[in-house]
Amino acid sequence: MEKLIILRMFFCFPLVGLLVPDAGILLSNFPGKVPVVHVVIEVALLVCIALCTAAIAYGKKRNQNRTNEASFS
Numbered sequence: 001m002e003k004l005i006i007l008r009m010f011f012c013f014p015l016v017g018l019l020v021p022d023a024g025i026l027l028s029n030f031p032g033k034v035p036v037v038h039v040v041i042e043v044a045l046l047v048c049i050a051l052c053t054a055a056i057a058y059g060k061k062r063n064q065n066r067t068n069e070a071s072f073s
Contacts, residue, residue, distance in 0.1 A: 001059050008052040015045040 018041060022034045 001056065004052050004056050004059075008049055008056070011045050011049045011052065015042060015049070018042055018045075 018038050022038055022042075025032050025034055
């Protein structure tokens with residue numbers, strides 16, 4: 001579980017590193033084009049973060065159910 005949390009954090013670093021310059025391009029007075037490669041990488045990182053988040057939530061829910069079942073026994 002800890003490895004998934006660390007992996008999710010490390011997926012966030014390059015995502016922020018790409019989003020900041022792309023946001024600057026889009027918000028400037030002379031907007032240019034955001035490279036397609038950036039968009040593909042950003043979407044892939046968002047999917048990876050979503051998968052890690054779903055796995056973490058599933059793991060926590062599963063552990064919580066085990067704890068609840070053990071307390072009733």
